[in-house]
Amino acid sequence: PVLYFYGFGNGILYKILLKNTHLKHLIVFEDDISLLYEIFHLIDFREELRNNKLIILQSDVLSKDLENIFTTPPFFNFLRVYSLHLHSVYYEIFQDKIIKLNNKISQIIKTTILYQGNDIEDALQGFTQFIFNSPKMILNPSLDSLYQTRKKKSKTAIIVSTGPSLDKQLLVLKKYQNKATIFCADSAYSILAKYDIKPDYVLMSERTEKTADLFKNSYKNIDEGIIFVLLALAHPKAIKYLEDSKRNYILIPYPSLFVKKCMLEDFGNFPSGSTVALNALKLAYTLEHKSIIFIGQDLAYSQDGTSHSKDYMYGSNYESSIKQESALAYGGKGEVKTHCMWNAFRLSIENFIYKNTKNCKFYNATEGGARIEGTIEKPFLECCLNLLNDNDKKFTQPKILDTDKQNELLLNIDENLYE
CATH class of the missing domain: 3.40.50 (Rossmann fold)
Structure with missing residues (x-):
């Protein structure tokens, strides 16, 4: 055809x-x-x-x-x-x-x-963990409650990932951390804690136990007030670590017909699950920030072959052995080495930006790695000087549902699971 x-x-x-x-x-x-x-x-x-x-x-x-x-x-x-x-x-x-x-x-x-998934065991693991985690999701604030309390409360968002270039941006980020909302990938959480940088949101999108271990350690110097935003298919250990140290979190269901049938719309349907940076981007956009800045979003290997920031929990060469391919470099000159999943992540980010340029400006201040089409490429310090003026983070905590509503949703999930 x-x-x-x-x-x-x-x-x-x-x-x-x-x-x-x-x-x-x-x-x-x-x-x-x-x-x-x-x-x-x-x-x-x-x-x-x-x-x-x-x-x-x-x-x-x-x-x-x-x-x-x-x-x-x-x-x-x-x-x-x-x-x-x-x-x-x-x-x-x-x-x-x-x-x-x-x-x-x-x-x-x-x-x-x-995008359709490449491993049925992985999909079943995610669904099993979603079932196990669903009561925790209902007993915590919903994504809708987060929107109600925090929309339009901040003009500029910074999305922090763990590419090799992150190291050179940390001192600038520390200086300006109170003048923008910071969305942090789970892998960058311990790095920011080391530099006394407090993110407002820490996101997790994967379902493995190894990813859950990124939350194993808590950090008294930054944890108070952070909201950890996890897909509800995350490994239960991630939730246990958060609860043991009394850190605030919300769980978001991965979009599916089952979730729709359980009437869980209030708990959200935005995540793609493909990349934590894309989920951070969607959350920052939905909270109606006018400017969104990427740092550490290399989506490529550094010149010396490292895949991650030097302080990454699993080492700077964590993904260095994966089969490589080429992508256009930051700045549009020459090429950098990447791999197929990073290329997929980059295309998904580009596609989201392409569809949403009307209400927001997107800046790539990574100063390295692969070019992300649709973003404005500028040095991070320049972005901070031009976009960040006032301390504009006046956040309140989202509220949980009342007990009757919680019980209604829990019974509904139970009924649909049985069916």
């Missing part, structure tokens, strides 16, 4: 192919606009274009636009049989463009499929 071609030629081939009733869409990449202008004078493609049976794109089409196509049926359903055909031998003279385009499409297809 879907075919892909490079080169429009004289158009006759596509006019004939589109007579096949089984062919729903034909995507043609053509960079010569003047050629199309001439062909459309000779052959009428109005109906095919109007019905999206014929889709014409240039080879430098944005990755976000291709991603939107590939996540839509029937394109999505037939990604495994994707092949880019040449209209004719003539188009081999454009081999550099064709190879570059095909590599871009292949990466986006890989990412799109990875």
Whole structure:
């Protein structure tokens, strides 16, 4: 039902192919606009274009636009049989463009499929842990309560990840920590504590015990007032560590039909689960910050091959042995080494930014790693000097549901689980 071609030629081939009733869409990449202008004078493609049976794109089409196509049926359903055909031998003279385009499409297809999950045992572990954690979720504040108490309470958010470049930003972050809301990846939590930097939110999106151990240690110098935001499929040990040290937390259900049936909308449905940085981005955006700044978001290896900040709990070479591929470097000049999951994370962040530039400005102040399209690249200190003026963090704690509502939801979950 879907075919892909490079080169429009004289158009006759596509006019004939589109007579096949089984062919729903034909995507043609053509960079010569003047050629199309001439062909459309000779052959009428109005109906095919109007019905999206014929889709014409240039080879430098944005990755976000291709991603939107590939996540839509029937394109999505037939990604495994994707092949880019040449209209004719003539188009081999454009081999550099064709190879570059095909590599871009292949990466986006890989990412799109990875979004669906790649391990049934992992999925079942997450669902099992969600069931186990659901009473804890109900007995703690909801995401909706967090929104009600904290929307528009701060203008600027800083999202802290644990890429190799984080080390050079910590002293600036410490100086300006009271002038912005700090969203911290679970992996960066212990690093910030070491430098006496207090985040406002610490997020966790993974379900493994190894990730849970990132919360094993508590830190009296920063913990008071932090809200730990976990997906409800997190490992139960993470919750135990938080409760043992009396740290505040909320649990957010991973979006699913089951969650909808249990009437858990108040507890949230924003997380993708693909990357903690994306979940932090979505939370910061939903809380209506006007500026969002990334630091430590390398999504690439450093020049010396390290994958994480030097103070990362599991070591700076934690992911250095994974098979590498290339990505455009921060600043747009040259390439850096990355791996397929980081590429997938980067594309998901880019796609979110692409859809939400109207109400917010996004800054990449990582000063290293891979370029994140759609962000404004600026040094971190410059971002702080231009965007952070006043101490604007006046937060109150979100409230838990009343007992009757808690009991209603718990019974509802129990009933749906039994069913």
